[in-house]
Amino acid sequence: MKRSSVHIMHLLSSLAYLTSTRIFAEATTSTDCKCQPSQSCWPDSHAWSRLNITTNGALLKTIPPGIVCYPGPAYDKIACEQFNELSSNEGWISSNPYYVMNPGWNGNPCPPTNGTEATPDSTCGPLLGEPVYVINATSANQIEAGVKFAKQYNIRLVIKNTGHEFLGRSSGAHSLSIWTHNMRETTFTDNFKPHNCPKAIAHSAVTVGAGMQWKDLVTAAHGHGKLVVSGGNPTVGCIGGYLQGGGHSPIGNKYGMAVDQVLEFNLVTPAGKYITANECENSDYFWALRGGGGSTFGVVTSATLRTYPTEEINMVVQMFNMTSNDTDVMWDFLGYVHSELPRITNAGMMGYSFIYNDESQKVGWAAAFITVGGSIENATKILQPLYDETATSKYKDHIIYSQDNYTFPNYLSYFLVFFPEATTTTNAVLPSRLLDEQALTVDPAYFSATLKKMWSPFVGAYLGHIIGGPGVAQYKDVDMALNPAWRRTVDHFIAASGWDTPVQREPVLNYAHNILEYNLRKLAPETGQYLNEALYGSDNWQANNWGTNYPRLFAFKNKVDPDGVLYCFNCVGSEQWVEGENGSLCRASWA
Known part of the structure; x- marks a missing residue:
């Protein structure tokens, strides 16, 4: 069944609107831990007052936005209804000093209540994952003061701009947060x-x-x-x-x-x-x-x-849908399509793809390819072999295609149409892999069999970011910390899933780890993953995020931050720390 191109465009735009979940590790018994509010090392009110003065009144005491839905003096029915509407709006989240984009990974201590008052036994407060104070920074001087304060008192320090973070790194328990959102020069x-x-x-x-x-x-x-x-x-x-x-x-x-x-x-x-x-x-x-x-x-x-x-942007939206019930044929075709991606990117095209179940629960594939400059005619010529393939005896009775064309006079007009502001509705789980030409072309049959094997109710969609190719490879000789595997990447591929309620979390995460991530790595064992869109708790994350650059990064981190002033999960050097279920952050026993 064919979907409208407008609907497919909205599906494709969801690539950029994903969130993730967080799992807390067990803390060690090490005494070298970040200070918590219940401990004597915590700064007294006078110290916090001095910090507020030093930062010109920029210090904010965390007030959980959801507190307006919970029994107590802060309860406000109208405000609660507004919070329920706003809590999934990315624009509102980014402009709020405390909230993050889907806080399921931090224990979600004060969640929305569907606009109604929470039950009397419910509690709400700055618990796991939320800072105790926030500096609303508008200058480097204020940030300097915050960093020095956190270092002096051994307090966990976190940085938030928009809270659009897939692995829970924009917040942290018992912390001081530096909110940079209003530095917009x-x-x-x-x-x-x-x-x-x-x-x-x-x-x-x-x-x-x-x-x-x-x-x-x-x-x-x-x-x-x-x-x-x-x-x-x-x-x-x-x-x-x-x-x-x-x-x-x-x-x-x-x-x-x-x-x-x-x-x-x-x-x-x-x-x-x-x-x-x-x-x-x-x-x-x-x-x-x-x-x-x-x-x-x-x-x-x-x-x-x-x-x-x-420059002008020309976009081709193409859709391939099944007309029979033989899903094996569609998976086989998808192996062929992906084997064509290196040729397509080498010809100067780029874009996003989406494998999904259509309204009839049949597997479909959609892609929006663009060229910067170029023409619709040339783009169609580049994509024509895909259409010709559907006419072969192997596919002609099983797959149909369509193409819609769009021309945007400039990048802004393309950006505003294709990337509308979105809302978040779930806690996404994002096992991913950087797929190079070898992974895509050597054995298309194995590639398609792997996609089919992974596909299940635990998978929401396969998201392809076909944004590598010659444009990224041109910087392969520039010395920087970026994972070198990016320079030969064609498709940053995500097998996206998610959970809405706590009871769903463990089955989804287990499937993502044991099936999705495992099989994606078999497709491209020598590449890696994009560190900003990866599975939380990913195995061997150091090498997979940074490849051969990790030892140098680890040494530099220990040189410039030996006290661990800056910490975030699965960030460079974070293996030297362990997070506890009570929000503690302690040196690992081996560190």
């Missing part, structure tokens, strides 16, 4: 040269504050006649974990990844010092921040990114 220039770097070549560029989001930066760049290599979600922060983790982009196969565009960072180090990092100054930080992951080596206050002249 933006400066465009045609001749940017990195600080103290006479050998550097001047570039057209934009310097972006830590709180800027893609929906705003893409719009601002358009006003200057420019294009920025953005993410595919309007509410994602431009230079936080997205950028520092690599940042795949819908236009990556022309310009490279977002991290490839960085000319300079400004940041506060774990020692509380404000520095500039580029290829000439603090180049070790510059290396680590380009792919080493956010909330690890410092708190980035701004970054400068290359810009390009805006």
